[in-house]
Amino acid sequence: MTEPLRFHYDVDGENFSSAGEASVALKQNLRKLGYSPEVIRKVSIAMYEGEINMVIHANGGVADVEITDDRITIILADKGPGIADVELAMQEGFSTARDNIRALGFGAGMGLPNMKKYTDDMKIDTEVGVGTTITMVVLL
């Protein structure tokens, strides 16, 4: 077992225009490490959706990625409003994003379902008023 590789990214919540920068950086790192395009795409999309969510809903947060021999684990943590009803939030098409976010091309209620779709495991720890931590795993 080799030592896990770790990457840490701060996600700036102030600037919608820069949202996704952490995902781009991660994607470049995974490319350099030589992972398959399929794995890279799954991780990148899940991470990007999560990053956009943190910018839209939680004024940013932090992303930690850990790579071991058999899996890539992405942990996204924010101190945002939390998710009141996780089951409802997981339904395709359900969104609490406001119209100004929709005008930017997001808020279709596909973010969380998409993150689940592209990963092998996803866990949501959330508390209203405290924040949300999402842990996603892509198996290698």
Place this chain on the structure above:
Amino acid sequence: MKISEIQRLLDAEVLCGGESLENEVSSACCSDMMSDVLAYVKDQGVLLTGLLNTQVIRTAAMMDMVCIVMVRGKMPTAEMVALAKESGIVMMHTKLRAYEACGRLYHAGLGRGEV
């Protein structure tokens, strides 16, 4: 279909990535909703959109797309063009509306690919 053929069919102006015009693409998709592009698109190399912000380029980059066509005469900002260039994506813009742009490409044999 070569990207240069897309440019010709749409009477489009190339804004960056001119060196990649001879690359081949086999399918395209069209949406102003990046959430839906991320959710439904699979292996489409071309994105046609009327949405104008940097997330269009990041979305395309995440989906490994190689060409973005801005429709309805939308002119991307310098920041968007720089980002597309950095991501190795061909960016062009056409005066055509999305419906006609898609119709021309589809009619010329550019499919919608696997859904």
